[in-house]
Amino acid sequence: MSAPTQQRxxxxxxxxxxxxxxxxxxxxGLGFGRADVALLGLPLAATAAVTLRRPVGAASAxxxxxxxxxxxxxxxxxxxxxxxxxxVLSAGAYEEPPTTVVVSPRRAEDLEARLPVLHSxxxxxxxxxxxxxxxxxxxxQHLDPKVARATIAPKRKRVTSLxxxxxxxxxxxxxxxxxxxxxxxFRDLAPFTPGDRLRRIDWRATARSPRPxxxxxxxxxxATAEAAAVIVLDSRDDVGPAVVEWGSNRPxxxxxxxxxxxxxxxxxxxxxxxxxxxxxxxxxxxxTGASARSGGGRRKLEQVRAVVTxxxxxxxxxxxxxxxxxxxxxYLVSTFLDEDVAGLAVLWRNAxxxxxxxxVLPAPSLEGADEEHRLAHRILQLERTDRLDRLRRLDVTxxxxxxxxxxxxxxQAERYxxxx
Numbered sequence: 136m137s138a139p140t141q142q143r144x145x146x147x148x149x150x151x152x153x154x155x156x157x158x159x160x161x162x163x164g165l166g167f168g169r170a171d172v173a174l175l176g177l178p179l180a181a182t183a184a185v186t187l188r189r190p191v192g193a194a195s196a197x198x199x200x201x202x203x204x205x206x207x208x209x210x211x212x213x214x215x216x217x218x219x220x221x222x223v224l225s226a227g228a229y230e231e232p233p234t235t236v237v238v239s240p241r242r243a244e245d246l247e248a249r250l251p252v253l254h255s256x257x258x259x260x261x262x263x264x265x266x267x268x269x270x271x272x273x274x275x276q277h278l279d280p281k282v283a284r285a286t287i288a289p290k291r292k293r294v295t296s297l298x299x300x301x302x303x304x305x306x307x308x309x310x311x312x313x314x315x316x317x318x319x320x321f322r323d324l325a326p327f328t329p330g331d332r333l334r335r336i337d338w339r340a341t342a343r344s345p346r347p348x349x350x351x352x353x354x355x356x357x358a359t360a361e362a363a364a365v366i367v368l369d370s371r372d373d374v375g376p377a378v379v380e381w382g383s384n385r386p387x388x389x390x391x392x393x394x395x396x397x398x399x400x401x402x403x404x405x406x407x408x409x410x411x412x413x414x415x416x417x418x419x420x421x422x423t424g425a426s427a428r429s430g431g432g433r434r435k436l437e438q439v440r441a442v443v444t445x446x447x448x449x450x451x452x453x454x455x456x457x458x459x460x461x462x463x464x465x466y467l468v469s470t471f472l473d474e475d476v477a478g479l480a481v482l483w484r485n486a487x488x489x490x491x492x493x494x495v496l497p498a499p500s501l502e503g504a505d506e507e508h509r510l511a512h513r514i515l516q517l518e519r520t521d522r523l524d525r526l527r528r529l530d531v532t533x534x535x536x537x538x539x540x541x542x543x544x545x546x547q548a549e550r551y552x553x554x555x
Contacts, residue, residue: 194219194267194276198283200260207250209261209283213243224265229253229387233262254386255287255398257447288444289399294407296545298532299362300489302462327351362413363429363460366401366439369420369469369476370394373448376497378512379504396495397468398443400536404466404493405439416460417442420469420476421452429460454479464489468536470496472515477522480531491548492526494535 194215201208213222222243227233228250238246250260264280324340331353340352374381375389405415409431416429417439425442427435456479459465465488469476484490499516501509523533532548534541 194222194278196263196265196278196281198261198263198281200283200285202252202285202287205252207252207260207285207287209248209250211243211246211248211261211263211281213240213246213265213267213278219267219269222265222267224263226261226263228261230259230262230385231387233264252287254392254395255289256394256444257284257286258386259283260285286444288440289402291406292399292403293410294403294545295542296548297362297407297411297413298464298489298491298545298548300364300462300464301487324352325355327353361431362408362411363416363463364404364408364413364466365416365418365429365457365459365463366404366466366468367418367420367457367479368397368401368424368443368446369454369467370397370424370446370449371421371452372450372470372472374470374472374496376500377503378499378501378508390500391497393470393495393497394446394448396497396536397493398446400468400493400495401443401466402440406436409433409436415439416457418457419446420454420456420479421449422455423449423452426457456482459483459486459488462487464491466491466493468493468495470494471519471522472496474522477526480526481529484529484531489532491532491534492523494523494533495537497537 194213196211196213199210199212201210211224211226213224219240222238222240223235224238224243224246225233225235226248228248248261259282261283262280263283265278267276267278268274269276324337327336327350335353335355337352337354340354341350344350344352373384373392373394375384375392377389380389401417405417408415412431414429414431415427415435417427419425424446427438427442430438454475465480465483467476467480467483467490469492471477471492471494480490480492496519499512501512504512527533532544534544534548538544
């Protein structure tokens, strides 16, 4: 909960004017011997005395935020408002213009607002300011604006198909390698040679073999190895479906944005590889972005989720290509709105890595767009389509993450090993 702040009470001047009027009426009544006129000033004097009395203590405001399922619950508490007349609060959600409400002091002690979760990641949820009125609204105390922020983690998802690099690592893992080892997949039968384990001798095959009795036959197995997966996120863009909002980027109006697709994509890919026993690394392409070193296990998954949850858009940030391990499968998560990221994908593919381009640009909506917006968007989309088609021709797997058939596309790419 945000720390409460206290402000001083200020008079608006109504009580002083009322007191002056009461004094004038009393003076006129007493001066001219008119008791009836003097009596008219007594109620005014009593009201002025109540109005000029300073409230005891000072009010303070605080906001607490929690996330429940698909809702953000914000609780606003105005403390120390006992004895005041009413409280005026102005609240604006998701950077929208505020709405003003008038509540009683008792009601202001515990106000609750339930807001839908619009985006993942760090964000401003609610901004509240207000005034507390007392002494017949003649005295007012201004409350400092309070901003409630929340960090929404992406939903936990999985991918059904894992794309393996063109060459696995030498560490034991959960995938069948192309070399001999102690895995579970049968490879062939071969004569016993020094160094073979005795438990690998196939006595039935040896008995059926036409070779001399001194030749033993062993069962040879394929080795198992782990894959090295690297997830690279381009955090420069965070655009939603509404094309007219690409410039203003207002949270409540842009819809599900590209980073809202990118965060669960990164988390899902990392979870699937880590559960298969592989090693995963995460890098933000922007130079000032965070990263997570290559590793495995549940702790690595939680680290990747924490890093990608805290990722914020960095428009105009300079790019820094990460250092990749040998023969890795690289997932490049981006909107591909410019040539720089596509150039990195081509560079990594030419270096022998298997590259998967995860397209997180939402399906565009041109509602409310004028001719200039429509023309600019059409040119941008043509350039982007040519860019993605060129990546496909260069053996880069392109998967639109917002597509409902993305698992099918990954499964098809899993069967196609492509050129080495």
